[in-house]
Amino acid sequence: MKAVEVYRSVPRYVATRVLTQRTPLAQGLAPVRYVDRREPSLPGDGWVRVKPLLSGICGSDLATVSGSSSFYFSPLVSMPFTPGHEVLGELEDGTRVVLDPVLGCAARGLDPCASCAAGATSRCDRVTLGHVSPGLQTGFCADTGGGWSGGLVAHTSQLHVVPGDLPDERAVLAEPLACAVHVARRSGIEKDQSVLVVGAGAVGLLTLLTVRALTPAGRITAVAKHPKQTALARELGADEVVGPSAVVRGIRRSTRAVVVSPERGRDYLLGGVDVSIECSGSSTGLDTAVRTTRAGGRVVLAGLPTSGVDLTPVWYRELEVVGAYATHAGDFATALELLSDERLSGLTTSFHPLTRWREAIDEAASAGRLGLAKVGFDLRDGERGAA
Amino acid sequence: MTRPGFVLEVDERTPPLLVHSGESFRLERFPLGTRVIYPAESLPALPDVPAAIADALDNPLGDSKPLRELLFSGMRLTIAFDDISLPLPPMRTPDIRQQVIEQVLELAARAGVDDVQLISANALHRRLTAGELKRIVGERVFRSFYPEALVNFDAEDRDNLTHLGVTPHGEDVEISKRAAESDLLVYVNVNLVAMDGGHKSTSIGLASYNSLRHHHNPHTMTHSRSFMDPRHSEMHKSAWRMGKVLQSNVKVFQIETTLNNAAFPSQYGFLTKREWEWSVKDQAMAVGMSKSIDRLPAQLRRKVFRDIVADYGVTSVQAGEIEPVHERTLQHVHRQQLVEVEGQTDVVVFGLPYIGPYNVNSVMNPILTMCLGLGYFFNMYRNKPLVRKDGAIILFHPTPWEFSQLHHPSYVDFFEEVLTATTDPAVMSERFEKQYAEDEWYRHLYRTSHAYHGVHPFYMWYWGAHALDHVQDVIYVGADRKSVERMGFRTASSLRDALAMASGSVGSDPSITYLHSPPHILADVR
Numbered sequence: 087m088k089a090v091e092v093y094r095s096v097p098r099y100v101a102t103r104v105l106t107q108r109t110p111l112a113q114g115l116a117p118v119r120y121v122d123r124r125e126p127s128l129p130g131d132g133w134v135r136v137k138p139l140l141s142g143i144c145g146s147d148l149a150t151v152s153g154s155s156s157f158y159f160s161p162l163v164s165m166p167f168t169p170g171h172e173v174l175g176e177l178e179d180g181t182r183v184v185l186d187p188v189l190g191c192a193a194r195g196l197d198p199c200a201s202c203a204a205g206a207t208s209r210c211d212r213v214t215l216g217h218v219s220p221g222l223q224t225g226f227c228a229d230t231g232g233g234w235s236g237g238l239v240a241h242t243s244q245l246h247v248v249p250g251d252l253p254d255e256r257a258v259l260a261e262p263l264a265c266a267v268h269v270a271r272r273s274g275i276e277k278d279q280s281v282l283v284v285g286a287g288a289v290g291l292l293t294l295l296t297v298r299a300l301t302p303a304g305r306i307t308a309v310a311k312h313p314k315q316t317a318l319a320r321e322l323g324a325d326e327v328v329g330p331s332a333v334v335r336g337i338r339r340s341t342r343a344v345v346v347s348p349e350r351g352r353d354y355l356l357g358g359v360d361v362s363i364e365c366s367g368s369s370t371g372l373d374t375a376v377r378t379t380r381a382g383g384r385v386v387l388a389g390l391p392t393s394g395v396d397l398t399p400v401w402y403r404e405l406e407v408v409g410a411y412a413t414h415a416g417d418f419a420t421a422l423e424l425l426s427d428e429r430l431s432g433l434t435t436s437f438h439p440l441t442r443w444r445e446a447i448d449e450a451a452s453a454g455r456l457g458l459a460k461v462g463f464d465l466r467d468g469e470r471g472a473a
Numbered sequence: 474m475t476r477p478g479f480v481l482e483v484d485e486r487t488p489p490l491l492v493h494s495g496e497s498f499r500l501e502r503f504p505l506g507t508r509v510i511y512p513a514e515s516l517p518a519l520p521d522v523p524a525a526i527a528d529a530l531d532n533p534l535g536d537s538k539p540l541r542e543l544l545f546s547g548m549r550l551t552i553a554f555d556d557i558s559l560p561l562p563p564m565r566t567p568d569i570r571q572q573v574i575e576q577v578l579e580l581a582a583r584a585g586v587d588d589v590q591l592i593s594a595n596a597l598h599r600r601l602t603a604g605e606l607k608r609i610v611g612e613r614v615f616r617s618f619y620p621e622a623l624v625n626f627d628a629e630d631r632d633n634l635t636h637l638g639v640t641p642h643g644e645d646v647e648i649s650k651r652a653a654e655s656d657l658l659v660y661v662n663v664n665l666v667a668m669d670g671g672h673k674s675t676s677i678g679l680a681s682y683n684s685l686r687h688h689h690n691p692h693t694m695t696h697s698r699s700f701m702d703p704r705h706s707e708m709h710k711s712a713w714r715m716g717k718v719l720q721s722n723v724k725v726f727q728i729e730t731t732l733n734n735a736a737f738p739s740q741y742g743f744l745t746k747r748e749w750e751w752s753v754k755d756q757a758m759a760v761g762m763s764k765s766i767d768r769l770p771a772q773l774r775r776k777v778f779r780d781i782v783a784d785y786g787v788t789s790v791q792a793g794e795i796e797p798v799h800e801r802t803l804q805h806v807h808r809q810q811l812v813e814v815e816g817q818t819d820v821v822v823f824g825l826p827y828i829g830p831y832n833v834n835s836v837m838n839p840i841l842t843m844c845l846g847l848g849y850f851f852n853m854y855r856n857k858p859l860v861r862k863d864g865a866i867i868l869f870h871p872t873p874w875e876f877s878q879l880h881h882p883s884y885v886d887f888f889e890e891v892l893t894a895t896t897d898p899a900v901m902s903e904r905f906e907k908q909y910a911e912d913e914w915y916r917h918l919y920r921t922s923h924a925y926h927g928v929h930p931f932y933m934w935y936w937g938a939h940a941l942d943h944v945q946d947v948i949y950v951g952a953d954r955k956s957v958e959r960m961g962f963r964t965a966s967s968l969r970d971a972l973a974m975a976s977g978s979v980g981s982d983p984s985i986t987y988l989h990s991p992p993h994i995l996a997d998v999r
Contacts, residue, residue, distance in 0.1 A: 339886040344914045
């Protein structure tokens with residue numbers, strides 16, 4: 087079975103982290119390889135084989151292969167692993183399924199921890215225990231395989247059947263959309279509250295959709311870099327879309343806040359939005375969020391900032407910082423309902439055969455600039471993938 | 474002998490004509506038959522301005538006593554003066570306001586008046602810098618009074634405003650407390666165009682938003698036909714009503730001055746001469762500058778224009794009661810600027826210069842080009858507009874997407890937020906004006922920095938309301954397409970293209986009038 091694999095190599099990891107960052111594969115330094123390996127074995131009862139059909143490349147995957155993810159995660163993964171946790175797959179009987187990648191207590195053959203018992207599987211405390219190797223999700227675990235391959239194994243508790251009439255290209259968005267559902271639910275937005283969504287990649291766009299659909303938000307402002315993102319953000323629910331350099335002024339305008347200019351660093355607001363949602367995964371994005379959220383407001387981390395941010399505003403403005411990782415029970419069901427929204431067909435996707443893995447990853451790193459909402463692999467024609 | 478303004482009809486012998494276009498200008502060939510309205514040559518300046526000032530102060534118009542008799546020891550005297558928006562371009566120093574203020578202060582000193590305050594009557598305009606104030610009042614006055622007794626008016630200083638009452642039309646009259654509580658308010662004006670002066674000086678220059686909103690609104694502006702004809706301007710009628718209330722509470726001694734048409738210094742003589750009378754040097758300057766100025770770096774080009782100071786000469790000084798003074802002032806303005814024009818045309822062409830009242834030492838942003846073209850130039854008429862109803866206006870200006878964050882912060886937001894929602898003055902007034910007028914950040918910048926008031930971009934747009942209501946097409950030549958589209962207008966790369974674009978509204982063979990200004994022309998359209 088062909089697979090893309092991340093393996094342990096300290097020199098390559100260091101070189102990638104220091105030298106290449108967001109163009110991880112261009113220089114061939116990343117500890118990533120295309121291999122021929124045995125299919126993963128079934129770890130125990132309740133596990134089944136899944137043949138990936140389409141598999142997305144997520145921002146966290148890019149952070150992993152570019153060496154920019156936090157060392158915090160190092161005990162929560164097991165090497166080597168096949169990335170890919172945004173998976174539309176097929177069971178042996180032909181049933182199409184999407185994967186909830188969290189490897190919680192049920193998948194690990196453990197009695198449920200308090201979080202899993204409450205349906206908050208993404209908060210599982212036992213992702214290093216049980217009968218599979220450490221791994222917070224499928225796609226970061228040595229035993230399960232991942233979506234960037236010809237086959238993976240999954241626990242039935244992780245699988246959700248896809249409605250028959252849902253096209254593959256939209257169904258593969260189920261996992262990121264379920265995460266966006268979770269973000270909307272975690273954001274605690276109250277009636278008519280103003281919202282800022284920072285970033286208009288896949289996470290940002292899907293978050294716009296879910297915030298508009300599932301919360302009583304008032305005015306939503308989105309931050310987008312590229313023209314295609316701007317158009318999609320408006321389509322999916324933003325009342326206003328501003329560029330990264332105009333966000334402070336844009337939020338000031340809509341909230342009538344006061345702009346102040348520190349002696350060094352970026353302008354910030356006294357006043358601002360009620361809730362900001364960071365979806366870019368960048369420290370600049372988080373910095374924008376904390377500088378434009380009103381005192382006592384909430385900052386939701388949907389993306390994964392990888393470097394330091396001045397948290398003075400969090401202290402001084404008494405901001406409430408809320409993480410939103412993966413999904414809880416019910417989020418996938420909601421996502422599968424929302425996937426019928428025709429506006430999602432406006433999200434341009436690009437899927438490559440697995441053999442073109444380098445190009446695919448580099449394209450994913452430039453997706454916004456290229457006007458693509460999702461880049462991934464097409465494995466419907468076997469491991470070589472569709473042309 | 475000064476030659477009056479006149480109307481030229483373009484024929485085969487007519488040379489290319491000078492057309493202002495922001496920080497540049499063009500030599501443009503107009504279609505045969507185009508009417509070109511030329512300004513009058515500059516009237517002779519008064520030979521002895523100090524003597525004329527002294528005479529005006531001693532021999533006031535109306536029922537006013539001479540100024541020296543109105544001054545007494547122990548009194549509270551306030552001298553208000555027009556701000557930096559007048560004259561344009563700034564005049565060579567000493568500014569006429571300096572010369573007047575120095576004489577007023579001298580009389581006050583002789584009378585033993587100690588409590589004197591000078592106020593720049595900037596209403597909702599930006600605060601002047603110390604240097605700008607000094608340029609207006611002169612070194613001696615500046616040193617003696619700045620900063621405690623030489624100040625910018627602050628229309629948002631609630632503790633220092635006085636509500637004097639309401640007009641019979643229910644219009645609030647709220648002005649500077651210092652002016653309202655003075656024993657005498659002396660107003661020193663520079664009456665560049667017929668819109669300026671009269672009751673507008675005090676009841677607008679020293680007024681708050683609470684007062685100004687009664688006439689600076691789309692309805693009043695649409696029915697001011699024109700701003701340059703106070704008798705037919707609803708804005709002026711409102712200001713006059715307010716002036717009556719003000720005068721019943723405050724004693725005002727009005728000093729008005731008029732300038733001639735020497736709007737540019739002698740080295741730029743070609744800007745005020747008729748093209749066929751250009752000397753070889755004028756021709757060289759005009760051709761050289763029109764071809765080279767665009768190639769200069771933007772900052773250098775801006776500096777070239779900002780450094781221009783006009784050779785304005787003073788043509789009259791009159792003082793005393795507001796209305797008789799202003800009546801005399803208008804006669805002098807008309808003597809210089811009025812040009813008779815026979816009938817309207819399908820298309821009117823304006824070349825917008827680099828400067829307007831609201832971008833002195835600043836940037837002419839897109840909203841200000843609209844105000845200058847559709848507000849000021851369009852309204853330079855008496856009786857009826859130069860362009861017929863449903864005709865077309867063609868403006869020359871590059872209109873870059875450029876704003877001064879220092880001077881025009883609310884304009885930036887107006888451009889981004891308001892104009893993307895509507896370009897209709899009435900709709901924007903209803904939906905957006907109040908929140909901009911009461912925005913605390915704009916208030917803060919207006920009061921402490923050098924920013925125009927938050928509501929100011931609305932007023933600029935309202936200035937164009939009459940033109941927007943009157944014409945069907947507004948086309949910019951040589952402008953930034955995105956800026957112009959944001960304002961709801963169209964762009965053309967040349968005059969010929971603009972005329973082709975306007976053919977939908979005015980036909981393929983329209984009558985055309987080009988207002989060859991500056992210097993200022995007030996078209997008396999018969």
